[in-house]
Amino acid sequence: MAVAYTPGLRVSENAVIRKQRRLPMKGEVLVQPGRSVQAEEAVARAEMPGHLQTVRAAQMLQIEPQELQSCLLKRPGDEVEAGELIAQTKGLWGLFKSELRSPISGRLEEFSATSGHIRIREPSRSVEVRAHIAGEVEHIIEEEGAVIRARGALIQGIFGVGGERRGHLRVAVDGPEAVLHSEDIGECEGCVLVAGAGAESAAIAAAAEAGAVGLVVGAVRDEALREYVGHDIGVAITGQEDVLMALILTEGFGELPMARRTWELLTSLEGRLASIDGATQIRAGVIRPEIIVTREGGAEDAEQELPAQVLSVGSRVRVIREPHFGALGRVIELPAEPTEIETESKVRIAMVELDNGDEARVPRANLELIQE
């Protein structure tokens, strides 16, 4: 293949951040371009139509569908209450009338003389989308939402569960190699906890119970994730889990120290308000979980997003598969010809000098570039 992309997650102290905030349907935008917004502020609102319920009216009244219209006591557009009489047959000499009562409260939307059904719509409910990050409204999306621009720290994780949350960062362990235990939790209501190489299953549960809104950690064991979510996650599309606290992994599964740069950035931001999102999608249109901490001021001196990087001699890398999974190093050679590896496959490799001094031959597909 002519072009190869080397994956890498973004860890930036001072990035320009744009967040698109969209309603799931058309509605009203509540902000104007140029206006400052706070993270909790609503930027758009919509009335979500209620569920449509079908009432098999003709069948229940034991009439033909075309007779339905003459039996209706309510017309399309009328409000109805649960239990209210909505249709009645004429009966025989005014007796033996069949009655139909509305099973729900709502609005009679339509009836059909073809099928003999009535459809009643439940009351609508209001849906709001919040800014999620503090910043400025860059532009609005007509009837749908807005794009918020801010600058600040942006850290992408590798996998997460739970949707958007906001809370103050609190570092819960001593270092990036430390594992989170239940006794490390303490007072954390409304906080986003930061841990190191792992988190015990009991510690995850304790943090959620203590009211933490998020936990950012290098890795967890798959078993701990399963216990927390309550089931096996089959396909890597997450964000909708019914969990109290969002969980974001920065490195992967097992026990893996948080990358030093990520750790140092997160600890430097302790006490600040973080906007986090565990939603992950690992397919076309990749979505990675993220932690955002915005700061005041314009975007002039912010780092721009780096163009897709290319692996080259001197690149700082991390190995992302066995046998050196998690090891850091530097590329010292990039042989052009495919090389046979232990599996007997011929693949394009890189020679990497690992931080422990060893030299390793690693398939290029198993390397991740690290920003320095």
Add this chain to the structure above:
Amino acid sequence: MAEPSRIVATDCGSTTTKAILIERRDNAYRLSGRGEAPTTVEAPFDDVTVGVLNATGELEELTDRRFLAEERVRTPLASDVGADLYLSTSSAGGGLQMLVTGVVKTMTAESAQRAALGAGAIVIDVIAVDDGRADHQRIARIRSIRPDMILMSGGTEGGTVQHLLDTAELLVAADPRPRLGRDFQLPVIYAGNSEALEGVREVLGDHVELLPVDNLRPQLDREELGPSREAIHRLFLEHVMAQAPGYDKLLTWTSAPVMSTPRAVGEMVQLAARDEGTDVLAVDIGGATTDIFSVFGGQFNRTVSANLGLSYSVCNVLAEAGTDGIRRWIPMKIEADELRNRLRNKMIRPTTVPQTAEDLLVEQAVAREALRLALIHHVALASGLKGVQQARTMADVFTQTGGGETLVDMMSLGLIIGSGGILSHAPRREQAALMLIDAFEPQGITRLAVDSIFMMPQLGVLASVLPDAAMEVFRRDCLVPLGTAIAPVGRAREGAVILEWEIGGQQGELQAGELRQVRLPPGETRQAELQPRRGIDVGAGRGRRWSGPVAGGAAGVIFDGRGRPLALPEAEDDRLAALVRWIRTVQAMPGGQR
């Protein structure tokens, strides 16, 4: 037109666009080269032809010929630039996504599902009266999925009308929008009871574009999928393709209509089954999905196991098979926790490759389970018609479980074709052969092959124009023969002789529980004489002698005496020893025969 001498064909996949060159040399069509480039149907390109030009450009470099002129693939060939034919298939942008509806889940809805799958679609949901959901849930679902088109079925001729009207009302309430193109109406193919058509038309009004075709299940015991499949294909070209970025341009370049990739593969599998005169099973195992195509007794079927794959969906294989389901195929000790973490790490970094022998064996273990589960899915759907005979009223029909025997017969199966990286690019071909045997458990005599570079899509679309040329290239360049599996079936105690064999002068005995390999190089065929013991069947009936030619391949002839269904030893040490023995027997151990 004179016989084309130069054919360029592309397959626009969801991540990669692959171009191949087929040329006529010495009165035969042969593959001359292959190029590839990333697919460009999404931002920032939003134009599928950019990827086509890049892939064809790479093909130019590799074959030292020119096909491109004025920013397109030139046809016809002029001044040695261009090609006589340019053809393409596509599954880019998510392929063809369909919603199907029917009345009874296991009857009309299942027939509709077969029609859509056979036409190359991804079926995103099946709505049926007995699907266990409330109307509002169905409406919410229809609204959220944004299909490319809907296939509506239900009711035999003279049967139910009311259920079709109910479904039409659901569609009106949901007001589904097409995935691509905001300004056109969603096409709905109506293939249900013709007596309900006018009522359905009235209910649907101008909410959708209604296209009636013949009832796909006119009687309970008859299925007519052809008209629905043709309509799906026509709409795929007219609506879906025409709306996808760059396809309007691509459609003016090609010498024949663009085909959806799975449909093209299906065409090729059917052609191969006719040509070889045998039942065929083809599988394509990818990162996200596993497709199975089969022809049994002349009947074609396709299934897509949307969440069985080896990278994005690897943890769904884990969820379905369970840790022990996967671990039972791994020939070394590995803790459940370690295995689960490894598979999760593969899921989140799907482009990584195994570097160690142990890691390769783990991936091949997952592949066995993904293939096995996909076959179970296929066996269930590739069936005769369910609900035949007993049906009297709809109430009866809902409770029916009888009928619908599967068409899949592993004993009559003559050829298995594997494709997808784990099979086509296995470091040793013997590994691919053993994965197919372990997962599919073929019975009797079955040839095994892999599609070397997954060119069945391009050959399938070529078959619509030049079937003989497609078959020539299929035989000579597409299929890499792995060899032949010989698996006797019947009860025998471990270690008992179940078969005496003679192949091209070599002879021997096969014991129950044993796996044995006889080397026979690719391209060579030898006469085989197989005498099973009493009660054992190798294809000619219990205890009956089988004589005939067997084909060679990279893995030669593999005798599988392990029995059907294949049961692994329960005690861990015994199981590990057996796995190592089997893998070594067929020379499939990575890193040599350690």
